[in-house]
Amino acid sequence: MFVVEELNSEELFALWSEFKDSHSKSAKDRLLIHYAPLVKFVAGRVAVGLPQSIDQADLVSYGMFGLIDAIDKFDLDRKIKFETYAISRIKGAIIDELRAIDWVPRSVRAKARVVEKAYQKLEAKLLRTPTDKEVAEELGISEKELQSIYSRISFIGVVAFDEVISGGDKGDGSVSIGDTIADKRASSTNSFEREETKQILAQAINKLGDREKVVLALYYFEGFTLAEIGDVLGVTESRVCQIHTKAVMQLKSKLAESERELI
Incomplete structure (x- = not known):
């Protein structure tokens, strides 16, 4: 089980810079841990109204792929918050997987x-x-x-x-x-x-x-x-x-x- 790392804005910017400059695996892992609560948040919202056969834990695992993709593709020069960008990617990854498993009768x-x-x-x-x-x-x-x-x-x-x-x-x-x-x-x-x-x-x-x-x-x-x-x-x-x-x-x-x- 991971522990969410509390980072201030300066530490977070430095971590982003390190990852984008060197593609450091450790920096990426720390970013994943920091933003992981976003995945749980999005999965919880998507889960509302879904059949009980759909496990929210599965939605979280699907969403993690979206978070990874968001971190890889996020451009620091764009004048938007990462959270705004990532939520869409996370939700998209969950929806893509739901489509793939043909979950709707x-x-x-x-x-x-x-x-x-x-x-x-x-x-x-x-x-x-x-x-x-x-x-x-x-x-x-x-x-x-x-x-x-x-x-x-x-x-x-x-x-x-x-x-x-x-x-x-x-x-x-x-x-x-x-x-x-x-x-x-x-x-x-x-x-x-x-x-x-x-x-x-x-x-x-x-x-x-x-x-x-x-x-x-x-x-x-x-x-x-x-x-x-x-x-x-x-x-x-x-x-x-x-x-x-x-x-x-x-x-x-x-x-x-x-x-x-x-x-």
Whole structure:
């Protein structure tokens, strides 16, 4: 078992400099130990809503690969905090492994696809975000049954926001949330594509309902847990899961529509 090493800002900068200058293994190991709590934090957030069969300890082990990658690739000249950069890499590594082990039952994936197609169809027809009642009618079910479906597919939504950005593909052309952070030395083409992605995403988020925007902002950018968001909104954690899932469905629909308009 390791002990987290407390370092002040000067010691930490010196450690980073040593690692980047000499690729010292001991310096890298000390950085890994120092930032290891980030992995546990991210794994804990991703674990919310996942099936009980997914062990959080496994998520931590997946996340460590992301932390290693973040330390190797972090550029000290970039004017961002390492934590901001690393959290995205850690979460991406966890999501990649979850995809690889195909952790979502086929029946749940099928439900998610059906709801997503309903959103896309109604978005194109109504030229606005459909209401729960309209989605339920399109699916031929009650609003209560629709909320039940949101609950069942909520653990897809917990990790799906990164997939909205990357299109669910980790090929050469994918863009993660962390990758959208500006890099002044990036090529003009890549910078333009990333800026365009951010603009499309921002426009899509602005079209969401107030509750959906609050849930996304608090969860992804303020670090709140789903339970804490429930306290803020005065609803249950289960209801927050439903709102989150609905928001992701709407974003995927809006982004798909934007892509069709560009073709």
